[in-house]
Amino acid sequence: MKYCNVIIPVKYIGLDRLYTYSYHGISLTPGMRIKVPFGKRQVIGIVFEILKEKPSLDYKIRQVIDIMEEEPFVPYETLEVVKIMMEKYYTGPYHTLYPFLFPGNLEDIIPKKIDSQDKIFYLDKKEREKYYFHKEKMDVIKGKAQEKVINVLKEYGPLTYLDIQNLGEVSRSPIDTLKKKGVLYTSYLPNMEKKEGCKPLILTDEQKKAFTDILENKDPIHLLHGLTGSGKTEIYLQLAKKTVEEGGNVLFLVPEISLTPQMIQKLESRFPGNISVLHSKLSNTERRREWLKIFNNEVSIAIGVRSAIFAPFESLDLIIIDEEQESSYSFHNALRYDSREVAKWRGEKLKAKIVLGSATPSIETYYKANKGEIRLHRLTKRPFSGKLPETTLVDMREELGKGNISIFSEKLYEEMEFALKRREQIILFLNRRGYANFVSCRSCGHVVNCDYCDISMNYHKTIHRLRCHYCGSTKKLPQKCPECGSSFIKTFGIGTQQVEEEIKGLFPTAKIFRMDRDTTYEKNSYDEVYHRMQNQEIDILIGTQMLAKGLDFPNVTLVGILAADLSLYVSDFRAQEKTFQLISQVSGRAGRGSRPGLVVLQTYNPENYSLQYACGEQYLAFYQKELEERKQFFYPPFSTMVDISVTGDDPKAVYKYCEDFYNDLVEAYGKTNLLGTKIIETPKIKNRYTYHFQCKVDLEDENLLRLSLQRVLNKYDKLESSKNFIDIMFY
Numbered sequence: 001m002k003y004c005n006v007i008i009p010v011k012y013i014g015l016d017r018l019y020t021y022s023y024h025g026i027s028l029t030p031g032m033r034i035k036v037p038f039g040k041r042q043v044i045g046i047v048f049e050i051l052k053e054k055p056s057l058d059y060k061i062r063q064v065i066d067i068m069e070e071e072p073f074v075p076y077e078t079l080e081v082v083k084i085m086m087e088k089y090y091t092g093p094y095h096t097l098y099p100f101l102f103p104g105n106l107e108d109i110i111p112k113k114i115d116s117q118d119k120i121f122y123l124d125k126k127e128r129e130k131y132y133f134h135k136e137k138m139d140v141i142k143g144k145a146q147e148k149v150i151n152v153l154k155e156y157g158p159l160t161y162l163d164i165q166n167l168g169e170v171s172r173s174p175i176d177t178l179k180k181k182g183v184l185y186t187s188y189l190p191n192m193e194k195k196e197g198c199k200p201l202i203l204t205d206e207q208k209k210a211f212t213d214i215l216e217n218k219d220p221i222h223l224l225h226g227l228t229g230s231g232k233t234e235i236y237l238q239l240a241k242k243t244v245e246e247g248g249n250v251l252f253l254v255p256e257i258s259l260t261p262q263m264i265q266k267l268e269s270r271f272p273g274n275i276s277v278l279h280s281k282l283s284n285t286e287r288r289r290e291w292l293k294i295f296n297n298e299v300s301i302a303i304g305v306r307s308a309i310f311a312p313f314e315s316l317d318l319i320i321i322d323e324e325q326e327s328s329y330s331f332h333n334a335l336r337y338d339s340r341e342v343a344k345w346r347g348e349k350l351k352a353k354i355v356l357g358s359a360t361p362s363i364e365t366y367y368k369a370n371k372g373e374i375r376l377h378r379l380t381k382r383p384f385s386g387k388l389p390e391t392t393l394v395d396m397r398e399e400l401g402k403g404n405i406s407i408f409s410e411k412l413y414e415e416m417e418f419a420l421k422r423r424e425q426i427i428l429f430l431n432r433r434g435y436a437n438f439v440s441c442r443s444c445g446h447v448v449n450c451d452y453c454d455i456s457m458n459y460h461k462t463i464h465r466l467r468c469h470y471c472g473s474t475k476k477l478p479q480k481c482p483e484c485g486s487s488f489i490k491t492f493g494i495g496t497q498q499v500e501e502e503i504k505g506l507f508p509t510a511k512i513f514r515m516d517r518d519t520t521y522e523k524n525s526y527d528e529v530y531h532r533m534q535n536q537e538i539d540i541l542i543g544t545q546m547l548a549k550g551l552d553f554p555n556v557t558l559v560g561i562l563a564a565d566l567s568l569y570v571s572d573f574r575a576q577e578k579t580f581q582l583i584s585q586v587s588g589r590a591g592r593g594s595r596p597g598l599v600v601l602q603t604y605n606p607e608n609y610s611l612q613y614a615c616g617e618q619y620l621a622f623y624q625k626e627l628e629e630r631k632q633f634f635y636p637p638f639s640t641m642v643d644i645s646v647t648g649d650d651p652k653a654v655y656k657y658c659e660d661f662y663n664d665l666v667e668a669y670g671k672t673n674l675l676g677t678k679i680i681e682t683p684k685i686k687n688r689y690t691y692h693f694q695c696k697v698d699l700e701d702e703n704l705l706r707l708s709l710q711r712v713l714n715k716y717d718k719l720e721s722s723k724n725f726i727d728i729m730f731y
Contacts, residue, residue, distance in 0.1 A: 001022050001023075001024050001054070002022065002023055002024060002028075002050070002051075003020055003021070003022050003023075003050075003051040003053075003054055003055060003061065004020070004021055004023065004028055004047050004048070004049065004050050004051060004064075005018040005019070005020055005047075005048045005049045005051065006018065006019050006020070006021055006034065006036060006045040006046065006047055006048060007045055007046045007047075007048050007093040007094050007097055008036075008038055008043060008045045008094060009043065009044070009045070009094055009098075010094055013092060013095065013725075016091075016092025016093065016094050016095055017092055017093065018048055018093055019036075019038070019045070020051070020055055020057060020061055021034075021036050021061065021062055021063060021064050022061050022062070022063050022064070023063060023064040026064070026067055028047050028050060028064070028067070029047065029050075029071075029072050030047050030048060030049055030050065030072065030074075030076060030079055031046065031047060031072030031073055031074040031075060031076060031078075031079055032046070032047045032067060032068070032069065032071070032072050032073060033045070033046055033047075033067070033068035033069060033073045034046075034047060034064050034065075034066065034067050034068060035064070035065040035066040035067075035068065036062070036064055036065060037062050037063075037065065042065060044068065046073060046074055046097065048079065048093060049079075074097070074100065074101075075314065077346075077349040077350055078097075078100050079097075080349050081342065081345045081346055081349055082096050082097050082100070084345050085337060085342065085345070088341070088706075088730075089335075089336040089337060089728070090336070090709070090710065090713055090728055091335055091336055095335045096335060098335065099307055099310040099335065100310045100312065102288070102291055102292075102295075102312075103284060103287045103288050103291060104288065130158035130159060130160055130186065130285075131153065131158060131159060131160070131161065131164060131175075131184045131185070131186060132153070132158050132184070132185055132186070133150055133153050133178070133183055133184055133185075134182065134183055134184075134185065137181070137182060137183045138150070138183070140181050140183060141178070141183065143174070145170050145171070145173070145174035146174045146177065146178055148168040148169065148170050148174070149164055149168050149170055149174050149175055149178055149184075150178075150183075151168070152164060152167045152168040161175060198269045198270060200234070200237060200238050200241060200270070201234050203231075203234065203235070203238070204231065204381070204383050206230075206379055206380065206381060207231050207234065207235055207379065207383070209377075210224060210235055210377040210378075210379060211235050211238055211239065213375075213377055214235075214239060214353070214355060214375075214377065215239065215242060217375055219374070219375035220344075220347055220348070220353060220354060221344065221347070221353075221354045221356065221373075221374045221375065222353070222354065222355045222356065222374065222375045222376075222377060223324075223356045223357075223358075223361060223365060223366070223369045223374050223375065223376050223377065224355055224356065224357040224358075224377050224379070225357075225358060225359070225361055225366070225369075225376065225377065225378050225379070225619075226357070226359060226378065226379025226380075227359055227379060227380065227381070227382060227388060227588070227617055228359045228388075228584070228585065228587070228588020228589075228592075228617065229382045229388075229552075229588055229591075229592045230359070230379035230380070230381060230382050230383070231379060231382070231383045232322070232357045232359075232379065233263075233266065233322075233552075234383075236252070236320050236322070236355070236357065237266060237267070237270055239318060239320070239355065240252070240267075240270070240271070240301060240318065240320070241270060241271075243300075243317050243318045244271065244274070244300045244301065246317075248300070248315070248316075248317030248318060249300050249301070249302075249313045249315055249316050249317055249318075250300060250301045250302075250317065250318045250319075250320065251301075251302050251308065251309070251311055251313065251316060251318070251319045251320070251343075251352075252267070252301065252302065252303040252304075252308075252320045252322070253303075253304065253305065253306070253308055253309060253319070253320065253321045253322065253329070253339060253343070254303070254304075254305060254322050254323065255305065255306075255322070255323045255326035255328045255329060256305065256326075256328060256546050257279050257280065257281060257305055257526055259322075259323075259551065260277065260279055260303065260304070260305070260526065261526050261527040261530040261531070262530055262551060262552065263303055263322075264277060264303060265530075267301060267303060271300070271301055273299075274299050274300050274301055275299055275300075275301040275302065275303060276290045276293045276294050276298075276299045276301070276302045276303070276311070277290060277302075277303055277304060278290055278291075278302060278303070278304030278305075278307065278308040278311060279304045279305045279307075279308070280305070280307070281526075290302075291311075291312060294311050294312050294313060295312045295314075297314070305328070306328060306329050306330075306331055306339045307331075307339075309337075309339040309342045309343055309346070310342075313350075315350060316346065316347075316350040316352040317350075317351075317352050317353065318352060318353050318354075318355070319343045319346070319347055319352050319353070319354045319355070320354075320355045320357065321339070321340060321343060321354070321355070321356050321357065322357050322358075323357070323358055323585075324340060324356035324357060324358045324361060324362065324365060325358050325360055325361055325362040325365070325581055327578075330729075332727055332729060336727070336728065336729070340356070356374070359584060359585065359588060359617065359619070360580065360581040360584050360585060360617075360619055361619075362577070363574075363577055363623065363626055363627065363630065363636075363637065364636055364637045364731075366623055367627070367637040368637075382592075387591065387596060387597075388588075388591070388597075388616060388617060389559070389587060389588075389590040389591040389596070389597030389598055389599050390596070390597070390598050390599070391587060391598075391599040391601055391614075391615040391616060392411060392598070392599070392600050392601065393601045393603065393606050393611065393612075393615055394409040394411050394412070394600060394601065394602045394603070395603065395604070395606045396409065396602050396603060396604050397604055406502070407494055407498070407499060407502055407562060408502070408506075408560075408562075409600065409602055411600055412560045412600040412602065413506070415558050415560075415598060415600060416506075416507070416540075416558065416560070419557055419558045420507060420510055420539060420540075422557075423536075424555055424556070424557040424558065424595065425533065425536065425538065425539060425540070425541070425553060425555045425556045425557070425558075426539065426540045426541070426556065426557075426558045426559075426560065427540075427541050427542075427543070427547060427553075427556055427558070427559045427560070427586070427589050427590070428499060428503070428540060428541070428542045428543075428559075428560045428562060429543065429544075429545075429547065429559065429560065429561050429562065429586045430494065430495070430496055430499055430542070430543075430544065430562040430563055431544050431545050431563075431566050431567065431582070432494070432495045432496065432544065432563070432566060439456075439457065439459055439466060439477065439478070439489060439490070440489070440490065441481035441483060441484060441486055441488060441489045443481060443484055443486035443488050444481060444483055444484040444486065446481055446482070446483035446484065448466060448478065448482070450468035450470070450471065450473060451473065451475070452468070452471050452473055452684075452685075452686050452687045453468055453470045453471055453683060453684055453685045453686060453687075454683035454684040454685075455468060455469070455470050455683050455685070457475070458495060459477060459495075460474075460497060460518065461497050461498070461501070462497060462518070464477065465477065470685050470686070471685065471686045494562075494563075496514050496516050496542050496543065496544060497514070497518075499514075499542050499562065500512060500514045500542050503540055503542065507539075507540070510539040510540050511537060511538050511539045511540070512538070512539065512540045512542065513529065513532065513538045513540075513541055513542070514542045514543065515529050515541060515542065515543035515544070515546065515547050516543055516544045516546070517544075517546075520546070529541075530551075533551075533553050533556075534553065536555055541556075545582060545586075547586070547589070551589060552592055553589065553592065554592055554593025554594070555593060555595075556589055556590055556591075556592065556593075556597070557590060557591060557593075557595050557596065557597050557598065558590060558597070558598050558599075558600070559586060559587055559589050559590040559597070559598075559599045559600070560599075560600045560602070561583060561586060561587070561599065561600070561601045561602060562602055563602065563603075564579070564583055564601050564602060564603040564605075564611055565603050565604055565605050565608075567579045567582060568605065568608060568610070573630075573633070573635045573636075576608075576609070576610040576626060576629070577610070577626055579608075579610045579611070579614075580610040580611075580613060580614050580622050580626075583601065583610070583611060583614035584614045584617050584619070587599040587601070587614065587615075587617070588617070599615075601614070601615065609622070609625055610622065610626075613625070634675070634696055635696075636731045638699070639696045639697060639698065639699065640696070640697050640698075640699055640701070640702040640705060640730065640731070641694060641695065641696045641730070641731040642694065642695050642705065642709070642728060642729065642730050642731070643692060643693075643694045643728075643729045643731070644658075644661065644662075644665075644692060644693060644694075644695075644709075644726065644727070644728055644729075645658075645682070645690050645691065645692030645726070645727045646658040646661065646690065646691055646692070646724050646725070646726055646727075647688050647689065647690040647724065647725045647727070648688065648689060648723050648724035648725065649687070649688065649689070649723060650689070651681075651689040653724070654689045654690070654691055654724055655679065655681075655691050657724050658679050658691040658692070658693065659679055661712060661716070661726070662676065662679065662693050664712045664715065665695070665708060665709060665712050668708040668709075668711045668712050669697075669704065669705060669708040670708075671701065671704070673697060673698055673701065674695055674696075674697055674705075675695065675696040675697070676693055676694070676695045676696075677693050677694045677695075678693065679691050679692070679693050680692055680693065709728070713726070
């Protein structure tokens with residue numbers, strides 16, 4: 001009798017662990033799907049590891065019922081990465097493996113061959129294949145029925161077998177005949193034709209040096225640090241081209257969905273028909289189709305946001321992570337992961353080179369580069385003598401002294417007038433959507449909060465309601481104070497909606513568009529904004545941080561930053577760093593074409609060092625100053641820090657759980673150098689209460705801290721099931 005540990009597809013976190021089964025008379029390999037008994041039913045699981053001897057368990061070991069295929073369903077390298085992720089992120093095996101899998105239930109996936117192709121791929125039974133037609137084979141069409149089939153596909157695009165019958169009012173016969181003739185094919189037929197793309201740009205000497213060094217140097221991780229507009233993207237594209245020409249595969253990550261239309265356009269122009277797109281706006285059908293294109297080796301390049309790191313490449317040669325400093329690459333839920341860390345582990349297992357790119361790298365990444373752990377390449381100039389935009393820092397306290405109570409300083413208003421007269425485009429940045437930040441009573445000071453979250457609600461004028469930006473709930477704008485009954489209740493603060501309204505009053509003939517989560521919720525919203533800006537159908541683009549990164553519009557010459565102070569005073573040791581990065585990135589949208597750019601930065605705190613250094617993108621000066629601050633207060637990269645939070649329905653029970661967890665961690669760690677904070681309450685969100693604490697230790701004690709944390713987690717796993725959710729984040 002032999003034994004194996006199996007991953008079972010369970011959604012409940014408390015049951016997500018490895019289960020041991022016995023088997024004999026069959027040969028099992030890690031990664032294979034097998035049918036096993038689980039409770040009172042039979043389920044499809046995945047072999048995680050083969051055990052060398054019978055384990056000692058407190059339950060009866062049940063036997064494997066059947067195998068689903070002779071070859072591993074999950075590659076060995078993927079399972080190795082899953083093991084690392086489980087250890088580093090303290091997540092269960094199924095939740096960790098899930099994002100690597102085909103988008104469908106394990107039970108619904110069957111092996112199936114396509115035509116004469118030898119490669120087996122996995123297809124969802126519930127997935128309905130859509131049919132396309134070959135334009136070059138139209139001469140073999142005969143009869144009205146076959147013409148109806150083609151006409152309906154021309155009108156509606158790819159359709160299922162049943163839809164063709166219903167819309168075309170035809171029987172099965174003409175569809176089957178066109179399939180036999182090769183006129184019709186399904187969405188799963190590999191596209192073997194690779195068209196020639198447009199030619200790459202000529203690299204500057206500085207770009208060429210970085211490009212050559214990345215190619216020839218054997219270091220696994222590279223940091224491409226370049227000013228905004230210095231040509232990092234062109235280096236990415238030429239590295240991808242070289243990789244594809246040598247038969248390799250490329251994974252390209254961007255931090256925001258808003259950046260995908262621009263990058264897709266650039267990749268499609270260089271690699272037509274050879275890319276796959278992965279992001280959250282795809283429908284289930286589209287997600288399956290894109291997954292299969294990668295799995296079946298139909299494409300060599302995949303682009304997407306955070307979760308694209310799990311793209312099912314059998315082999316991977318180059319991973320590019322643009323804007324590597326962005327926190328959006330990190331995900332915390334039932335599955336916790338950081339795409340940059342997963343990229344490193346996948347790169348190690350698949351021998352892929354990793355290129356991190358940024359104008360404002362994270363302090364930790366640049367620190368590693370300076371220590372030689374990451375290969376550093378710098379771009380200090382914009383190509384073709386392009387200059388950085390000039391930055392004017394406006395003290396809004398002085399504007400108030402002059403009697404200007406507008407959102408806009410005199411300087412910004414004048415520059416907007418000039419830009420519009422020259423038919424140039426303008427970006428206005430405010431990292432706060434809605435019309436007003438909160439509603440408050442001037443009599444008693446009561447602030448209207450969400451009923452489900454301890455968060456003030458934002459007023460949205462377009463729907464004339466208050467909306468919570470955490471849970472999405474809405475309610476009417478009260479006419480009287482719900483606390484004291486006073487009618488002196490008023491909206492305070494500004495949001496992007498209010499900026500849009502004021503701009504329309506100041507510049508009534510200008511074409512204005514607002515880009516935030518309220519206007520880009522539809523599937524193709526980002527594509528529409530990108531193409532309208534590119535075609536100069538928008539004069540003034542107003543938006544939040546989604547427009548701060550990577551967007552390249554040559555006709556944008558003016559950027560106005562309306563409230564540069566918003567991110568300075570959050571409770572985060574990285575507040576200065578995030579402010580510097582955000583201001584530098586949004587400033588870099590100006591002057592990327594042949595015309596010079598200008599940035600007007602409005603602030604009530606002009607002396608702040610992150611704002612001062614953001615003027616002119618003085619990254620190295622900021623880095624040195626921030627490093628001094630981090631060292632003084634023993635923050636990363638000089639320490640390892642962990643944030644542990646507990647969330648649940650009962651505030652007293654959550655606090656007690658968090659307190660016990662902290663005390664157990666201190667006891668398990670043992671040493672006296674564990675620096676812990678008090679237990680801190682965070683605002684209630686969706687009727688869930690959260691308490692958290694942080695701990696810092698010396699870098700050499702990180703492994704001890706991780707082992708201690710694992711011992712405490714094991715102890716709590718053995719206790720009665722709790723409704724409390726524990727989240728763990730390492731810095």
